[in-house]
Amino acid sequence: MKTTDKLFVPSLPTLWPHMLMAPPRPGALPPFSSPNARYFYFARNAVWLTIKMLRLDGGEVLMPAYHHGVEVEAVVDAGAIPRFYRVGSRWDVDVADVAKRITPKTRALYLIHYAGFPGPVDAMRKLADEHGIPLIEDCALSLLSSDGATPLGTTGDVGIFCLYKTLPVPNGGALVVNGKRSYSLPEPPAPPLASTFSHTVSALLQNLELRGGAVGRGLRGLVRSVGHGAVKAASVERVATGTQHFDRRHVDLGMSPLTKRIALAQDLEGIVEARRRNYFLLLGRLRDVSPPLFNQLPAGVSPLFYPMVVQDKELLLAKLREKGIDAIDFWKRFHPACDPSEFPEVAQLRRTILEIPCHQDLSPEVMGQVADVVREALKSERRPSKRAS
Numbered sequence: 001m002k003t004t005d006k007l008f009v010p011s012l013p014t015l016w017p018h019m020l021m022a023p024p025r026p027g028a029l030p031p032f033s034s035p036n037a038r039y040f041y042f043a044r045n046a047v048w049l050t051i052k053m054l055r056l057d058g059g060e061v062l063m064p065a066y067h068h069g070v071e072v073e074a075v076v077d078a079g080a081i082p083r084f085y086r087v088g089s090r091w092d093v094d095v096a097d098v099a100k101r102i103t104p105k106t107r108a109l110y111l112i113h114y115a116g117f118p119g120p121v122d123a124m125r126k127l128a129d130e131h132g133i134p135l136i137e138d139c140a141l142s143l144l145s146s147d148g149a150t151p152l153g154t155t156g157d158v159g160i161f162c163l164y165k166t167l168p169v170p171n172g173g174a175l176v177v178n179g180k181r182s183y184s185l186p187e188p189p190a191p192p193l194a195s196t197f198s199h200t201v202s203a204l205l206q207n208l209e210l211r212g213g214a215v216g217r218g219l220r221g222l223v224r225s226v227g228h229g230a231v232k233a234a235s236v237e238r239v240a241t242g243t244q245h246f247d248r249r250h251v252d253l254g255m256s257p258l259t260k261r262i263a264l265a266q267d268l269e270g271i272v273e274a275r276r277r278n279y280f281l282l283l284g285r286l287r288d289v290s291p292p293l294f295n296q297l298p299a300g301v302s303p304l305f306y307p308m309v310v311q312d313k314e315l316l317l318a319k320l321r322e323k324g325i326d327a328i329d330f331w332k333r334f335h336p337a338c339d340p341s342e343f344p345e346v347a348q349l350r351r352t353i354l355e356i357p358c359h360q361d362l363s364p365e366v367m368g369q370v371a372d373v374v375r376e377a378l379k380s381e382r383r384p385s386k387r388a389s
Protein backbone atom coordinates (compact mmCIF):
# COMPACT_ATOMS: atom_id res chain seq x y z
CA MET A 1 0.00 0.00 0.00
CA LYS A 2 1.17 3.51 -0.72
CA THR A 3 1.01 5.57 2.46
CA THR A 4 -1.26 8.02 0.60
CA ASP A 5 -3.98 5.35 0.14
CA LYS A 6 -6.88 5.39 2.55
CA LEU A 7 -7.67 2.25 4.49
CA PHE A 8 -10.98 1.33 6.08
CA VAL A 9 -10.28 -0.10 9.51
CA PRO A 10 -13.36 0.18 11.72
CA SER A 11 -12.93 -0.08 15.48
CA LEU A 12 -15.54 -2.85 15.76
CA PRO A 13 -16.18 -5.96 13.64
CA THR A 14 -18.72 -5.54 10.85
CA LEU A 15 -21.76 -7.66 10.06
CA TRP A 16 -21.55 -10.08 7.13
CA PRO A 17 -24.97 -10.74 5.50
CA HIS A 18 -24.59 -14.53 5.84
CA MET A 19 -24.44 -14.12 9.63
CA LEU A 20 -28.12 -13.18 9.61
CA MET A 21 -29.04 -16.62 8.25
CA ALA A 22 -26.41 -18.91 9.77
CA PRO A 23 -27.61 -21.71 12.09
CA PRO A 24 -26.75 -21.54 15.81
CA ARG A 25 -23.60 -23.24 17.11
CA PRO A 26 -23.33 -24.58 20.64
CA GLY A 27 -21.99 -21.73 22.81
CA ALA A 28 -19.03 -23.08 24.72
CA LEU A 29 -18.06 -19.84 26.45
CA PRO A 30 -19.87 -17.60 28.90
CA PRO A 31 -22.31 -15.98 28.88
CA PHE A 32 -23.71 -18.29 26.19
CA SER A 33 -22.72 -21.47 28.04
CA SER A 34 -24.39 -20.38 31.27
CA PRO A 35 -27.94 -21.40 32.18
CA ASN A 36 -28.04 -18.39 34.53
CA ALA A 37 -27.42 -15.64 32.00
CA ARG A 38 -29.72 -12.62 31.73
CA TYR A 39 -29.37 -10.42 28.68
CA PHE A 40 -29.68 -6.64 28.43
CA TYR A 41 -29.23 -3.86 25.91
CA PHE A 42 -25.92 -2.81 27.53
CA ALA A 43 -23.48 -4.18 30.09
CA ARG A 44 -24.12 -1.06 32.21
CA ASN A 45 -27.67 -2.32 32.85
CA ALA A 46 -26.18 -5.52 34.24
CA VAL A 47 -23.90 -3.49 36.55
CA TRP A 48 -26.90 -1.51 37.82
CA LEU A 49 -28.98 -4.62 38.39
CA THR A 50 -26.08 -6.37 40.16
CA ILE A 51 -26.00 -3.62 42.78
CA LYS A 52 -29.73 -3.99 43.34
CA MET A 53 -29.72 -7.79 43.19
CA LEU A 54 -26.89 -8.15 45.73
CA ARG A 55 -28.48 -5.43 47.88
CA LEU A 56 -25.35 -3.31 47.81
CA ASP A 57 -27.20 0.02 47.71
CA GLY A 58 -26.16 2.15 50.65
CA GLY A 59 -22.87 0.26 50.94
CA GLU A 60 -19.39 0.79 49.51
CA VAL A 61 -18.01 -1.00 46.47
CA LEU A 62 -14.24 -1.13 46.03
CA MET A 63 -13.49 -0.40 42.36
CA PRO A 64 -10.32 0.07 40.30
CA ALA A 65 -9.01 3.61 39.78
CA TYR A 66 -8.57 2.59 36.15
CA HIS A 67 -12.17 2.46 34.92
CA HIS A 68 -14.27 3.57 31.97
CA GLY A 69 -16.55 5.71 34.12
CA VAL A 70 -19.91 4.41 32.92
CA GLU A 71 -19.67 1.34 35.19
CA VAL A 72 -18.98 3.69 38.13
CA GLU A 73 -21.98 5.81 37.10
CA ALA A 74 -24.17 2.69 37.09
CA VAL A 75 -22.95 1.74 40.58
CA VAL A 76 -23.66 5.26 41.86
CA ASP A 77 -27.07 5.45 40.17
CA ALA A 78 -28.05 2.15 41.77
CA GLY A 79 -27.31 3.66 45.19
CA ALA A 80 -23.87 2.34 46.15
CA ILE A 81 -20.77 4.37 46.99
CA PRO A 82 -17.65 3.71 44.93
CA ARG A 83 -14.23 3.65 46.60
CA PHE A 84 -11.10 3.13 44.56
CA TYR A 85 -7.96 0.99 44.61
CA ARG A 86 -4.63 1.24 42.83
CA VAL A 87 -3.85 -0.17 39.39
CA GLY A 88 -0.24 -0.04 38.18
CA SER A 89 1.25 1.15 34.91
CA ARG A 90 0.89 -2.29 33.26
CA TRP A 91 -2.81 -2.64 34.04
CA ASP A 92 -1.72 -4.61 37.12
CA VAL A 93 -4.27 -4.60 39.91
CA ASP A 94 -2.57 -4.02 43.26
CA VAL A 95 -4.19 -6.73 45.39
CA ALA A 96 -2.27 -5.62 48.50
CA ASP A 97 -3.77 -2.15 48.07
CA VAL A 98 -7.24 -3.66 47.69
CA ALA A 99 -6.73 -5.60 50.94
CA LYS A 100 -5.59 -2.43 52.74
CA ARG A 101 -8.65 -0.48 51.65
CA ILE A 102 -11.29 -2.99 52.77
CA THR A 103 -13.22 -1.62 55.75
CA PRO A 104 -16.38 -2.74 57.57
CA LYS A 105 -18.29 -0.52 55.12
CA THR A 106 -17.00 -2.41 52.07
CA ARG A 107 -19.83 -4.52 50.70
CA ALA A 108 -18.28 -5.84 47.46
CA LEU A 109 -15.09 -6.00 45.39
CA TYR A 110 -15.21 -4.99 41.73
CA LEU A 111 -12.61 -6.30 39.28
CA ILE A 112 -12.28 -5.22 35.63
CA HIS A 113 -10.42 -7.40 33.14
CA TYR A 114 -8.80 -4.93 30.76
CA ALA A 115 -9.19 -5.56 27.02
CA GLY A 116 -9.23 -9.33 27.44
CA PHE A 117 -6.16 -9.46 29.72
CA PRO A 118 -7.05 -11.33 32.92
CA GLY A 119 -6.84 -9.53 36.23
CA PRO A 120 -5.89 -11.39 39.45
CA VAL A 121 -9.28 -13.00 39.82
CA ASP A 122 -8.21 -15.83 42.14
CA ALA A 123 -6.52 -13.48 44.59
CA MET A 124 -9.57 -11.19 44.53
CA ARG A 125 -11.86 -14.18 45.05
CA LYS A 126 -9.81 -15.20 48.09
CA LEU A 127 -9.93 -11.70 49.51
CA ALA A 128 -13.69 -11.44 48.97
CA ASP A 129 -14.23 -14.82 50.67
CA GLU A 130 -12.04 -13.86 53.63
CA HIS A 131 -14.28 -10.84 54.20
CA GLY A 132 -17.54 -12.59 53.33
CA ILE A 133 -18.38 -10.15 50.53
CA PRO A 134 -19.20 -10.74 46.85
CA LEU A 135 -16.84 -10.31 43.92
CA ILE A 136 -18.17 -8.62 40.79
CA GLU A 137 -16.19 -9.60 37.70
CA ASP A 138 -16.55 -7.03 34.93
CA CYS A 139 -15.77 -8.61 31.55
CA ALA A 140 -17.32 -5.87 29.43
CA LEU A 141 -14.01 -5.67 27.54
CA SER A 142 -13.22 -9.38 27.80
CA LEU A 143 -15.93 -11.44 26.14
CA LEU A 144 -14.55 -14.85 24.98
CA SER A 145 -11.35 -14.41 26.95
CA SER A 146 -9.91 -16.97 29.38
CA ASP A 147 -7.20 -17.12 31.98
CA GLY A 148 -5.56 -20.33 30.78
CA ALA A 149 -8.43 -22.82 30.92
CA THR A 150 -10.71 -20.67 33.10
CA PRO A 151 -13.13 -18.48 31.15
CA LEU A 152 -13.29 -14.94 32.50
CA GLY A 153 -16.55 -14.17 34.24
CA THR A 154 -16.89 -17.55 35.94
CA THR A 155 -15.00 -16.90 39.21
CA GLY A 156 -16.84 -13.87 40.55
CA ASP A 157 -20.25 -14.10 42.20
CA VAL A 158 -21.41 -12.45 39.02
CA GLY A 159 -19.81 -12.00 35.61
CA ILE A 160 -20.80 -9.02 33.45
CA PHE A 161 -20.29 -8.98 29.69
CA CYS A 162 -20.73 -6.64 26.74
CA LEU A 163 -21.49 -8.39 23.46
CA TYR A 164 -21.34 -5.60 20.90
CA LYS A 165 -17.71 -4.65 21.55
CA THR A 166 -16.50 -8.08 20.37
CA LEU A 167 -19.25 -9.47 18.13
CA PRO A 168 -21.03 -7.79 15.17
CA VAL A 169 -24.33 -7.47 17.02
CA PRO A 170 -26.56 -4.38 17.28
CA ASN A 171 -26.63 -4.32 21.11
CA GLY A 172 -26.20 -6.65 24.07
CA GLY A 173 -24.87 -7.08 27.55
CA ALA A 174 -25.15 -10.02 29.93
CA LEU A 175 -25.21 -10.82 33.61
CA VAL A 176 -24.15 -14.31 34.67
CA VAL A 177 -24.83 -15.43 38.22
CA ASN A 178 -22.25 -17.97 39.33
CA GLY A 179 -22.57 -20.19 42.38
CA LYS A 180 -25.58 -21.85 43.91
CA ARG A 181 -27.68 -18.90 44.98
CA SER A 182 -30.46 -18.07 42.55
CA TYR A 183 -32.16 -14.72 42.12
CA SER A 184 -35.45 -14.01 40.50
CA LEU A 185 -34.67 -11.38 37.94
CA PRO A 186 -37.09 -9.62 35.64
CA GLU A 187 -36.95 -10.46 31.94
CA PRO A 188 -36.22 -7.06 30.38
CA PRO A 189 -38.35 -6.02 27.39
CA ALA A 190 -36.89 -6.09 23.87
CA PRO A 191 -35.58 -2.73 22.64
CA PRO A 192 -37.34 -0.67 19.95
CA LEU A 193 -37.17 -2.54 16.67
CA ALA A 194 -36.14 0.61 14.82
CA SER A 195 -33.09 0.97 17.05
CA THR A 196 -31.95 -2.60 16.38
CA PHE A 197 -32.63 -2.15 12.68
CA SER A 198 -30.63 1.06 12.50
CA HIS A 199 -27.56 -0.46 14.23
CA THR A 200 -27.80 -3.61 12.10
CA VAL A 201 -27.95 -1.67 8.83
CA SER A 202 -25.01 0.42 9.92
CA ALA A 203 -22.91 -2.71 10.65
CA LEU A 204 -23.92 -4.22 7.28
CA LEU A 205 -22.89 -1.03 5.49
CA GLN A 206 -19.56 -1.05 7.26
CA ASN A 207 -19.09 -4.57 5.97
CA LEU A 208 -19.87 -3.37 2.47
CA GLU A 209 -17.22 -0.71 2.78
CA LEU A 210 -14.74 -3.18 4.24
CA ARG A 211 -15.17 -5.50 1.26
CA GLY A 212 -16.19 -3.05 -1.43
CA GLY A 213 -13.46 -0.39 -1.27
CA ALA A 214 -14.40 2.85 -3.02
CA VAL A 215 -17.69 1.50 -4.46
CA GLY A 216 -18.76 0.23 -1.04
CA ARG A 217 -17.76 3.53 0.53
CA GLY A 218 -19.84 5.53 -1.97
CA LEU A 219 -22.85 3.29 -1.47
CA ARG A 220 -22.52 3.49 2.29
CA GLY A 221 -22.41 7.28 2.15
CA LEU A 222 -25.55 7.35 0.01
CA VAL A 223 -27.52 4.91 2.17
CA ARG A 224 -26.44 6.74 5.32
CA SER A 225 -27.66 10.12 4.15
CA VAL A 226 -31.01 8.65 3.04
CA GLY A 227 -31.17 6.68 6.32
CA HIS A 228 -30.49 9.73 8.50
CA GLY A 229 -33.28 11.62 6.76
CA ALA A 230 -35.69 8.70 7.20
CA VAL A 231 -34.79 8.26 10.87
CA LYS A 232 -35.35 11.96 11.50
CA ALA A 233 -38.62 12.03 9.60
CA ALA A 234 -39.97 9.02 11.49
CA SER A 235 -38.57 10.38 14.80
CA VAL A 236 -37.23 6.92 15.51
CA GLU A 237 -35.67 6.35 18.91
CA ARG A 238 -32.17 5.07 18.25
CA VAL A 239 -30.57 4.05 21.51
CA ALA A 240 -26.88 4.56 20.83
CA THR A 241 -24.41 1.95 22.05
CA GLY A 242 -20.87 2.68 23.22
CA THR A 243 -21.87 5.97 24.84
CA GLN A 244 -19.90 7.47 27.70
CA HIS A 245 -22.66 7.95 30.27
CA PHE A 246 -25.26 5.96 32.14
CA ASP A 247 -28.86 6.91 31.33
CA ARG A 248 -31.50 5.72 33.78
CA ARG A 249 -34.17 5.87 31.03
CA HIS A 250 -32.55 2.83 29.38
CA VAL A 251 -31.86 0.74 32.47
CA ASP A 252 -34.72 -1.67 31.80
CA LEU A 253 -33.93 -2.19 28.15
CA GLY A 254 -33.29 -5.77 27.08
CA MET A 255 -31.29 -7.30 24.25
CA SER A 256 -32.82 -7.74 20.81
CA PRO A 257 -33.64 -11.29 19.63
CA LEU A 258 -31.56 -10.51 16.54
CA THR A 259 -28.47 -10.05 18.72
CA LYS A 260 -28.94 -13.51 20.15
CA ARG A 261 -29.41 -14.99 16.73
CA ILE A 262 -26.24 -13.39 15.33
CA ALA A 263 -24.20 -14.12 18.48
CA LEU A 264 -25.12 -17.80 18.57
CA ALA A 265 -24.19 -18.23 14.91
CA GLN A 266 -20.62 -16.98 15.46
CA ASP A 267 -17.51 -19.15 15.29
CA LEU A 268 -16.29 -18.06 18.72
CA GLU A 269 -13.05 -20.06 18.64
CA GLY A 270 -12.27 -18.71 15.19
CA ILE A 271 -12.80 -15.17 16.49
CA VAL A 272 -10.37 -15.68 19.36
CA GLU A 273 -7.81 -17.18 16.97
CA ALA A 274 -8.10 -14.27 14.50
CA ARG A 275 -7.79 -11.69 17.26
CA ARG A 276 -4.71 -13.40 18.68
CA ARG A 277 -3.11 -13.64 15.24
CA ASN A 278 -3.73 -9.95 14.58
CA TYR A 279 -2.41 -8.98 18.00
CA PHE A 280 0.81 -10.95 17.41
CA LEU A 281 1.21 -9.30 14.00
CA LEU A 282 1.03 -5.85 15.57
CA LEU A 283 3.25 -6.84 18.47
CA GLY A 284 5.93 -8.11 16.09
CA ARG A 285 5.78 -4.99 13.93
CA LEU A 286 5.45 -2.32 16.61
CA ARG A 287 7.47 -3.43 19.59
CA ASP A 288 10.62 -1.66 18.39
CA VAL A 289 8.85 1.69 17.93
CA SER A 290 6.54 1.63 20.95
CA PRO A 291 7.32 -0.41 24.08
CA PRO A 292 4.42 -2.87 24.35
CA LEU A 293 2.25 -2.91 27.43
CA PHE A 294 2.29 -6.71 27.21
CA ASN A 295 5.16 -8.52 25.58
CA GLN A 296 3.14 -11.68 25.20
CA LEU A 297 -0.36 -13.00 24.94
CA PRO A 298 -1.06 -15.53 27.70
CA ALA A 299 -2.97 -18.69 26.73
CA GLY A 300 -6.70 -18.12 26.41
CA VAL A 301 -6.54 -14.34 26.06
CA SER A 302 -8.80 -12.84 23.41
CA PRO A 303 -7.53 -9.28 22.97
CA LEU A 304 -10.18 -6.63 22.43
CA PHE A 305 -7.61 -4.34 20.81
CA TYR A 306 -3.87 -3.65 20.78
CA PRO A 307 -3.06 -1.16 23.57
CA MET A 308 -0.43 1.18 22.21
CA VAL A 309 1.54 3.60 24.36
CA VAL A 310 1.99 7.01 22.72
CA GLN A 311 3.24 10.40 23.80
CA ASP A 312 0.77 12.58 21.96
CA LYS A 313 -2.64 10.95 21.74
CA GLU A 314 -4.36 13.75 19.86
CA LEU A 315 -1.71 13.86 17.16
CA LEU A 316 -1.60 10.07 16.74
CA LEU A 317 -5.38 9.76 16.64
CA ALA A 318 -5.61 12.45 13.99
CA LYS A 319 -2.90 10.80 11.89
CA LEU A 320 -4.43 7.33 12.09
CA ARG A 321 -7.95 8.55 11.37
CA GLU A 322 -6.67 10.53 8.40
CA LYS A 323 -5.49 7.19 7.00
CA GLY A 324 -8.78 5.44 7.76
CA ILE A 325 -7.83 3.64 10.98
CA ASP A 326 -10.51 4.11 13.60
CA ALA A 327 -8.25 4.07 16.64
CA ILE A 328 -9.89 4.96 19.95
CA ASP A 329 -8.72 7.17 22.76
CA PHE A 330 -8.85 4.67 25.62
CA TRP A 331 -10.32 5.88 28.91
CA LYS A 332 -9.24 9.49 29.06
CA ARG A 333 -11.22 10.53 32.16
CA PHE A 334 -11.55 9.53 35.79
CA HIS A 335 -15.04 9.36 37.28
CA PRO A 336 -15.45 12.52 39.41
CA ALA A 337 -15.63 10.38 42.58
CA CYS A 338 -12.03 9.23 42.00
CA ASP A 339 -9.19 11.63 42.79
CA PRO A 340 -6.57 11.51 39.98
CA SER A 341 -3.81 12.85 42.23
CA GLU A 342 -4.09 9.70 44.33
CA PHE A 343 -3.41 7.45 41.30
CA PRO A 344 -0.59 8.93 39.19
CA GLU A 345 0.08 5.71 37.24
CA VAL A 346 -3.55 5.58 36.16
CA ALA A 347 -3.43 9.25 35.20
CA GLN A 348 -0.40 8.40 33.04
CA LEU A 349 -2.26 5.46 31.44
CA ARG A 350 -5.16 7.73 30.64
CA ARG A 351 -2.80 10.16 28.88
CA THR A 352 -0.98 7.55 26.81
CA ILE A 353 -3.04 4.53 25.69
CA LEU A 354 -4.63 4.26 22.26
CA GLU A 355 -6.70 1.29 21.05
CA ILE A 356 -5.50 -0.07 17.73
CA PRO A 357 -8.14 -2.39 16.22
CA CYS A 358 -7.14 -6.07 15.88
CA HIS A 359 -10.58 -7.67 15.57
CA GLN A 360 -11.63 -10.73 13.60
CA ASP A 361 -12.69 -8.79 10.50
CA LEU A 362 -9.18 -7.60 9.74
CA SER A 363 -7.05 -9.81 7.52
CA PRO A 364 -3.28 -10.27 7.99
CA GLU A 365 -2.76 -8.06 4.90
CA VAL A 366 -4.80 -5.26 6.42
CA MET A 367 -2.98 -5.67 9.74
CA GLY A 368 0.33 -5.29 7.87
CA GLN A 369 -0.95 -2.04 6.37
CA VAL A 370 -2.16 -0.86 9.77
CA ALA A 371 1.30 -1.56 11.20
CA ASP A 372 2.92 0.47 8.37
CA VAL A 373 0.65 3.44 9.02
CA VAL A 374 1.16 3.26 12.79
CA ARG A 375 4.96 3.08 12.41
CA GLU A 376 4.92 6.09 10.11
CA ALA A 377 2.69 8.05 12.51
CA LEU A 378 4.87 7.17 15.50
CA LYS A 379 7.97 8.30 13.65
CA SER A 380 6.41 11.68 12.90
CA GLU A 381 5.32 11.94 16.55
CA ARG A 382 8.94 11.61 17.58
CA ARG A 383 10.32 13.99 15.01
CA PRO A 384 10.98 17.35 16.69
CA SER A 385 8.41 19.85 15.49
CA LYS A 386 9.56 22.90 13.50
CA ARG A 387 8.59 25.14 16.41
CA ALA A 388 10.84 23.19 18.79
CA SER A 389 13.86 23.18 16.46
Ligand SMILES: Cc1ncc(COP(=O)(O)O)c(C=O)c1O
Pocket: 041, 042, 043, 044, 045, 047, 067, 068, 070, 071, 112, 138, 140, 141, 161, 162, 163, 172, 173, 241, 242, 243
Ligand atom coordinates in the same frame (compact mmCIF):
# COMPACT_ATOMS: atom_id res chain seq x y z
C1 LIG B 1 -15.20 -1.84 32.19
C2 LIG B 1 -16.53 -1.52 31.60
N1 LIG B 1 -17.63 -1.95 32.22
C3 LIG B 1 -18.87 -1.70 31.73
C4 LIG B 1 -19.03 -1.01 30.55
C5 LIG B 1 -20.40 -0.76 30.02
O1 LIG B 1 -20.57 -1.42 28.79
P1 LIG B 1 -21.84 -1.06 27.90
O2 LIG B 1 -21.41 -0.04 26.92
O3 LIG B 1 -22.23 -2.36 27.25
O4 LIG B 1 -22.88 -0.59 28.82
C6 LIG B 1 -17.90 -0.53 29.87
C7 LIG B 1 -18.05 0.21 28.62
O5 LIG B 1 -17.10 0.48 27.92
C8 LIG B 1 -16.62 -0.81 30.39
O6 LIG B 1 -15.51 -0.40 29.77
